[in-house]
Amino acid sequence: xxxxxxxxxxxxxxxxxxxxxxxxxxxxxxxxxxxxxxxxxxxxxxxxxxxxxxxxxxxxxxxxxxxxxxxxxxxxxxxxxxxxxxxxxxxxxxxxxxxxxxxxxxxxxxxxxxxxxxxxxxxxxxxxxxxxxxxxxxxxxxxxxxxxxxxxxxxxxxxxxxxxxxxxxxxxxxxxxxxxxxxxxxxxxxxxxxxxxxxxxxxxxxxxxxxxxxxxxxxxxxxxxxxxxxxxxxxxxxxxxxxxxxxxxxxxxxxxxxxxxxxxxxxxxxxxxxxxxxxxxxxxxxxxxxxxxxxxxxxxxxxxxxxxxxxxxxxxxxxxxxxxxxxxxxxxxxxxxxxxxxxxxxxxxxxxxxxxxxxxxxxxxxxxxxxxxxxxxxxxxxxxxxxxxxxxxxxxxxxxxxxxxxxxxxxxxxxxxxxxxxxxxxxxxxxxxxxxxxxxxxxxxxxxxxxxxxxxxxxxxxxxxxxxxxxxxxxxxxxxxxxxxxxxxxxxxxxxxxxxxxxxxxxxxxxxxxxxxxxxxxxxxxxxxxxxxxxxxxxxxxxxxxxxxxxxxxxxxxxxxxxxxxxxxxxxxxxxxxxxxxxxxxxxxxxxxxxxxx
Amino acid sequence: xxxxxxxxxxxxxxxxxxxxxxxxxxxxxxxxxxxxxxxxxxxxxxxxxxxxxxxxxxxxxxxxxxxxxxxxxxxxxxxxxxxxxxxxxxxxxxxxxxxxxxxxxxxxxxxxxxxxxxxxxxxxxxxxxxxxxxxxxxxxxxxxxxxxxxxxxxxxxxxxxxxxxxxxxxxxxxxxxxxxxxxxxxxxxxxxxxxxxxxxxxxxxxxxxxxxxxxxxxxxxxxxxxxxxxxxxxxxx
Ligand SMILES: Cc1cc2nc3c(=O)[nH]c(=O)nc-3n(C[C@H](O)[C@H](O)[C@H](O)COP(=O)(O)OP(=O)(O)OC[C@H]3O[C@@H](n4cnc5c(N)ncnc54)[C@H](O)[C@@H]3O)c2cc1C
Ligand code: SF4
Ligand code: SF4
Ligand code: FES
Numbered sequence: 090x091x092x093x094x095x096x097x098x099x100x101x102x103x104x105x106x107x108x109x110x111x112x113x114x115x116x117x118x119x120x121x122x123x124x125x126x127x128x129x130x131x132x133x134x135x136x137x138x139x140x141x142x143x144x145x146x147x148x149x150x151x152x153x154x155x156x157x158x159x160x161x162x163x164x165x166x167x168x169x170x171x172x173x174x175x176x177x178x179x180x181x182x183x184x185x186x187x188x189x190x191x192x193x194x195x196x197x198x199x200x201x202x203x204x205x206x207x208x209x210x211x212x213x214x215x216x217x218x219x220x221x222x223x224x225x226x227x228x229x230x231x232x233x234x235x236x237x238x239x240x241x242x243x244x245x246x247x248x249x250x251x252x253x254x255x256x257x258x259x260x261x262x263x264x265x266x267x268x269x270x271x272x273x274x275x276x277x278x279x280x281x282x283x284x285x286x287x288x289x290x291x292x293x294x295x296x297x298x299x300x301x302x303x304x305x306x307x308x309x310x311x312x313x314x315x316x317x318x319x320x321x322x323x324x325x326x327x328x329x330x331x332x333x334x335x336x337x338x339x340x341x342x343x344x345x346x347x348x349x350x351x352x353x354x355x356x357x358x359x360x361x362x363x364x365x366x367x368x369x370x371x372x373x374x375x376x377x378x379x380x381x382x383x384x385x386x387x388x389x390x391x392x393x394x395x396x397x398x399x400x401x402x403x404x405x406x407x408x409x410x411x412x413x414x415x416x417x418x419x420x421x422x423x424x425x426x427x428x429x430x431x432x433x434x435x436x437x438x439x440x441x442x443x444x445x446x447x448x449x450x451x452x453x454x455x456x457x458x459x460x461x462x463x464x465x466x467x468x469x470x471x472x473x474x475x476x477x478x479x480x481x482x483x484x485x486x487x488x489x490x491x492x493x494x495x496x497x498x499x500x501x502x503x504x505x506x507x508x509x510x511x512x513x514x515x516x517x518x519x520x521x522x523x524x525x526x527x528x529x530x531x532x533x534x535x536x537x538x539x540x541x542x543x544x545x546x547x548x549x550x551x552x553x554x555x556x557x558x559x560x561x562x563x564x565x566x567x568x569x570x571x572x573x574x575x576x577x578x579x580x581x582x583x584x585x586x587x588x589x590x591x592x593x594x595x596x597x598x599x600x601x602x603x604x605x606x607x608x609x610x611x612x613x614x615x616x617x618x619x620x621x622x623x624x625x626x627x628x629x630x631x632x633x634x635x636x637x638x639x640x641x642x643x644x645x646x647x648x649x650x651x652x653x654x655x656x657x658x659x660x661x662x663x664x665x666x667x668x669x670x671x672x673x674x675x676x677x678x679x680x681x682x683x684x685x686x687x
Numbered sequence: 688x689x690x691x692x693x694x695x696x697x698x699x700x701x702x703x704x705x706x707x708x709x710x711x712x713x714x715x716x717x718x719x720x721x722x723x724x725x726x727x728x729x730x731x732x733x734x735x736x737x738x739x740x741x742x743x744x745x746x747x748x749x750x751x752x753x754x755x756x757x758x759x760x761x762x763x764x765x766x767x768x769x770x771x772x773x774x775x776x777x778x779x780x781x782x783x784x785x786x787x788x789x790x791x792x793x794x795x796x797x798x799x800x801x802x803x804x805x806x807x808x809x810x811x812x813x814x815x816x817x818x819x820x821x822x823x824x825x826x827x828x829x830x831x832x833x834x835x836x837x838x839x840x841x842x843x844x845x846x847x848x849x850x851x852x853x854x855x856x857x858x859x860x861x862x863x864x865x866x867x868x869x870x871x872x873x874x875x876x877x878x879x880x881x882x883x884x885x886x887x888x889x890x891x892x893x894x895x896x897x898x899x900x901x902x903x904x905x906x907x908x909x910x911x912x913x914x915x916x917x918x919x920x921x922x923x924x
Contacts, residue, residue, distance in 0.1 A: 136741055136798040139843060140749040197824040200812045200875055202832065202839045209826035237840065240748065244839075248811030259799045282791055311743045344720065345764070347746050402690065403718025404725075434747070436720055437767055549732035593737035597703050598792040600739040601731075 093596065094533040096277075097285040099524065102128045102256075104513055105276060105291035107263045107318065109133035110141035111239070111502040112481025113297030114246035114255075119510030121253030124517060130289060131250065132258045132278060134298075134313045138247050142299050142311045143502065146239025147427075148350065149214060149231030150503075151496040152189035160228050162186045164221050166669065167679050168228075169497060172218045173490020174630040174640060174685045176331070176647070178666035181462045181486045185504045192503045193232055201245045203234050217351055217382065218494040218687075223679055231496040236427045242499060246506075262603070263298070263318055264532040266325040266477070267525055271468060273477035274522045277529045279536070281603060284596030288528045292521045293513040296322070296458055296466070296479040297506070301614050303607075305451035305564065306556040307406060309338060309346045315607040316614035318483050322458050323613055324531065327468060328649040330663065331456030332614065333621035334491040336631045337565050339385035341450025343401050343408045345435045349428050349447050351495075354378040356424050359412040360389065361444065362397035368409075381687050383492070386449040387633060390565040393448065401446055410444040449565050453493050455631065456621075457485035459649065459663065464509035469649070470663040478512065480505040487647065487665075491630025492685075539591060539605045546589035548601075552608050555582045555615065563619050568635045572623040579619065580656055583612050617650050620658050624648065630685075642682065691718050692768055694726065695779040698738065701790045708790075710781075711738075723763035723771070723782075724752055727794075740794040747906060750844030754794050755783040760846035762906045785849040787860070801845050804860050808867040808885065813878035825875055834924075835872040838865050838914050840907050847901035847911050858894035859885075861901035865914040872923050883921075892918045 104120060106113045109131040120127050135141055153160045165186045170177055197203055197211065204212045213229040221228045234241035258280065265277035267288070275290040298318035302310025319329055340349040354360075359367050360378055372388040373380035380388075389409050392398060398407040413421070413429065421429050421441055432438045432445045458479040460466050464486065465473040479485075481502045488501045558578050562571035586608055593601045625648065627641040628634050646662040670680040696713045713734055717726045727740045740763070742752040747765040754763050757775050772778055784794045788801035818825050841862055848860035859867075867886060870876040886892050892915055901911035917923060 135743050135749075136751055136795075137802050137843075139802075140743050140751045140798075142744065142749075144842070145744045145746050145748045194822065194824055198815065198818065198875070200870075200873065202836065203824075205827060205829050205832065207829065209828045209831075211824055237748070240842070241839075244810070251806065252809070252811045252813075257799075282797065311749075312745065313743055344725075345722070345745055403720050434765055435722070435767070437769055547732065549728075549736065553732070591736070595702075595704050598739060598795060600792075600795075601736045 094286070094537055096288050096529050099288045099290060100130065101290050101521065102130045103291065103517060104129045104293045104295065105289050106131040106295045106297060107276065108297035108299060108481065108483065109138035109247070109257065110297060110299050110481060111143035111242050111246060111499060112506040113295065114138065114250040115503045115506030116295055116297065116480060116510040116513070117255050118246055118249035118253060119507045120513055121250070121255070123510070123514045125253070127517065129255045130258060130291075131255050132261045132263065134260065134262055134317070137259055138250070138257055139243060141243060142314060143499070144240045144243040145311070146242075146499050147236045147348065149216065149233035149238050149496045150193070150242070150499045151216065151219060151230045151494070152193045152232060152500060153186070153230060154213070155190055159221050160230055163676060164223065164228060165189070165219070165230065167223050168219050169488065169494060170680055171224075171683060171685055172492050172494040174492055175645065175682050176487065176490030176629065176665055178462070178487045179669040179680060180666045181488050183669060184462050184508070185488050185501060188504045188507070189500055192500070192507065196242065196245055196503070199245055199249055201234060201241045203232055203241070216495045219496070223676070239499060242503065263321055264535070265529065266294070266321055267528055268325050268474060268477070269525055271472065272475040272522060274524055277532050279532065281598055284599070286529055286532060288524055290521055290524050292519060293476050293478065293516055295509055295513065296477070296483055297481045298483045300454045300482040302451045302454065304556065304559055304611055304615050304618065306553070306560040307341060307346055307448060308451035309341055309348055310451065315610050317607065317610045319458065320610035320613040323617070323652050326651065326653055327466065327474070328459060328651045328661065329456060329617050330459035330485045330647050330649055331487065331491070331621070332454070332617045332650065333625055333632050333648065334455035334630060335451065335618065336453040336455060336493055337386045337449045338452040339382055339389055339449050340411060340447040341452075342431055342435060343406050343446040343448055344404045346450050347431050347435060348452075349411060349431065349445070352425055353411060353413065353428055356420050357416055360385075361410045361412050362392045363399050364397065366397075368392055368397070383631065383633065386565050389449055399446065406448065408446040408448040411447050412444055413440040414442060414444070451560070451564070453498065454482060455485070455489045455491060455493055457483050460484050460486045462486055462508070463512045464505050465512065469661065476516070478509040480509045491632060535606070536602070539602060540594050542588045542590045544588035544590055546585060548586060548589050548605055548608065551582055551586050551589070552604070552611070555579070555611065559615050563615070563622055566633055566635050567622050569623065572619055575619045576616070576623070579612055579616050583655055586612070613652065613655065616656060617652060617658065621648050621650055624660060645682070689719060691716055692772060692778055694768065696726070696730065697779065697781045698794065699783040700738070700793045703792055717768050719767070719769040721768050723756070723766045726768065727763065739792040748842060750842035751798070753785050753844045753846050753849070755785055755849065757781055760785055760849040760904050762844060762846070765906065785845055787845050787848045787854060801848070802843070804848070804863040805843060805866060808859060808863045808882070810866050812870065812873070812876050813881060814876065816875055816877040827874055831874065835869045837909055838869045840909055841865060842907060844906060846904045846906055850900040850904040852898060852900065853894040853896060856894065857890050859890050861911045861915055864892055864918055865911055868914045868918050868923070886918045895919065
């Protein structure tokens with residue numbers, strides 16, 4: 090092994106938070122409020138915590154206001170359960186929904202600039218799938234900060250973490266988890282700016298690295314969402330849960346992948362194919378454009394597959410049109426100014442006079458690193474890894490089951506972030522354990538391999554091919570044949586990239602090196618998604634099998650997948666918690682295996 | 688309307704290990720609605736994988752991708768090729784890193800260093816004011832918020848600080864000053880005196896020459912100079 094690969098230092102701290110987005114920093118803020126002076130290190134892959142992806146969430150955050158005369162937590166629980174296609178864990182659903190409003194007050198009291206009504210109270214808006222009285226009418230449940238709710242949260246939790254004295258490590262990557270006898274003692278990090286490797290010893294390690302949407306060619310997710318922590322967890326022998334449960338948003342704007350929100354359709358936008366045919370009438374004669382997200386996504390995807398899409402030459406992406414030309418100036422200016430503005434900003438189009446290109450885009454990963462309702466990472470349904478926690482999009486306690494409702498994700502970040510904080514505080518009196526002698530060895534052999542390889546390959550091309558292939562075969566539609574093709578293609582890509590040489594051989598601020606490492610992570614995550622999708626011979630939530638279009642009760646359990654050797658997966662399952670149903674309280678029957686029909 | 692453009696990108700490069708800086712020219716064909724981040728990615732794929740540049744959201748919402756293009760600090764992720772050609776009247780672009788932080792490699796700067804100024808103003812509520820509705824939200828009227836709401840849209844891209852001639856000489860810089868002004872105007876903050884003391888100190892607003900370069904370059908179209916001006920005039924009503 091080359092001489093330059095060594096740990097440049099070992100750092101001690103109380104809590105190591107990997108991922109400084111909404112979930113990670115909410116957790117940090119809670120710990121510091123309850124136990125001031127706790128030594129917390131928060132790590133982020135981006136150039137500063139405020140750049141984390143939480144900043145891009147637009148719409149809002151669901152929470153039932155106890156002052157509300159009609160809305161009740163039980164309705165929110167029901168909507169979440171129904172939306173999840175009966176795969177959310179009910180203990181988690183209850184816990185998060187019950188804690189939601191407290192978190193809103195926490196955010197507001199610490200300075201978030203929520204949009205307000207004339208009386209100075211927090212304004213609320215409706216969102217798809219959120220109802221009162223078990224589906225009877227739309228609920229006004231989402232509080233928001235204009236069209237930048239995520240940014241409001243990010244600014245706020247970052248500010249509080251800074252105030253409490255968190256030490257930040259920016260542009261730093263988690264490369265290895267240090268776990269011994271089911272106890273996590275810390276992690277190995279790679280600091281991009283200096284090219285150094287460090288080991289961190291911590292009493293508690295929290296994973297909060299966000300999503301993994303870069304698996305797909307067309308995604309709303311940021312450049313850094315490459316499933317790093319998912320892959321590192323797999324390497325440590327931990328399982329991932331429900332990775333086949335991926336959400337696709339029906340209308341991402343071609344190119345930047347920004348969301349063209351539901352609003353465009355609710356104010357009267359019409360979807361048209363190459364022949365300008367308003368095709369939704371053929372798929373949902375009554376609801377048309379207003380049908381649920383997954384149905385619209387499948388309709389668009391079918392049009393594209395059957396040759397009625399349009400190819401955008403610049404981005405080389407197929408799409409259909411959304412037609413907003415017939416809408417009044419009032420609608421353009423007052424009801425949809427932001428989204429309408431995106432088309433101008435990113436496509437140079439005027440939606441008043443021109444058709445706008447959209448297509449289904451990867452949006453959210455419902456699965457992730459399995460945890461219980463306290464955010465403790467599980468090795469199996471009944472064993473946890475002591476000292477290791479996960480929260481936010483990378484974790485899965487399962488609040489969303491197989492389909493996430495809009496505005497439920499940022500609610501999950503802050504509540505689960507806090508719950509993890511509560512657990513961590515309880516564990517702080519225990520002594521820290523030493524680091525294993527071989528800490529870093531796995532990282533070193535991996536990185537040394539990248540730098541020593543000699544084969545001429547275009548790594549960016551391999552990555553692009555892989556992402557396109559995943560979009561085609563493991564995207565909105567899935568079928569046995571395509572999934573087998575995907576699994577084979579991933580094996581071939583892994584082979585192709587294995588010996589690929591890098592042009593820049595430095596360790597310091599080497600973007601090429603980091604992207605090389607990311608491909609390995611993307612490949613691992615893709616493999617788990619594809620095999621999980623193949624195994625689940627049913628359709629449920631975001632997972633749609635053309636060859637098995639119905640939901641089937643025999644698949645009523647979470648998928649656990651371990652993969653220590655690429656391509657060889659051991660599957661297990663975790664039962665779905667149905668404690669609300671089993672408690673037989675008021676309205677318990679709404680929490681049985683109900684149909685997901687809207 | 689042209690379908691695609693033959694572009695010349697002259698990019699300022701820096702190798703931290705060899706302590707070397709140089710200009711490198713890339714010639715590349717790019718579709719009209721590709722953004723500059725797409726073109727940089729294309730350069731990586733087709734010409735030179737070693738060129739380092741920064742971005743994250745690529746939705747103009749995180750402020751990671753700021754670079755100086757033909758002298759103007761801008762977000763690379765929202766600049767379309769076609770618009771750049773029209774705006775600058777050329778297909779040749781000089782691209783340099785922003786100047787408010789040390790360069791790590793090529794176009795990537797150490798943003799943490801740029802953020803030092805923002806951290807110094809304490810971007811949080813230092814001393815919460817008394818909330819008459821204990822355990823509930825504060826009541827703040829939309830009219831009251833109107834005065835500072837626009838400033839809360841700032842994404843700390845540091846384009847304004849890069850353009851500001853005073854920013855390099857110990858001035859907090861326009862975005863940091865503005866962030867403090869927000870909290871001075873926010874009824875939930877009590878530490879107004881502390882904040883004012885800092886704004887009128889050596890590193891404070893008197894370094895501003897009111898050139899308004901900050902407002903001119905802000906990709907979020909925030910009138911930054913207006914907020915700096917409020918501080919200069921001590922007018923926060
Ligand atoms: C365009 C868009 C709009 C959305 N709108 C909404 C909405 O309106 N409502 C809603 O509820 N949800 C919405 N979502 C979903 C929601 O924003 C995300 O699920 C959520 O922000 C994820 O937060 P997080 O804290 O888990 O992760 P992030 O905020 O993504 O933070 C992850 C952190 O981990 C770091 N990290 C990643 N990898 C590593 C590594 N290897 N080593 C070290 N650090 C690492 C990152 O740098 C970052 O600091 C939206 C998502 C998108 C993309
Ligand atoms: S107006 Fe003041 S703060 Fe703005 S750029 Fe000019 S000198 Fe800088
Ligand atoms: S004020 Fe504008 S230019 Fe300055 S940092 Fe904020 S968003 Fe960027
Ligand atoms: S990459 Fe986020 S603003 Fe450009």
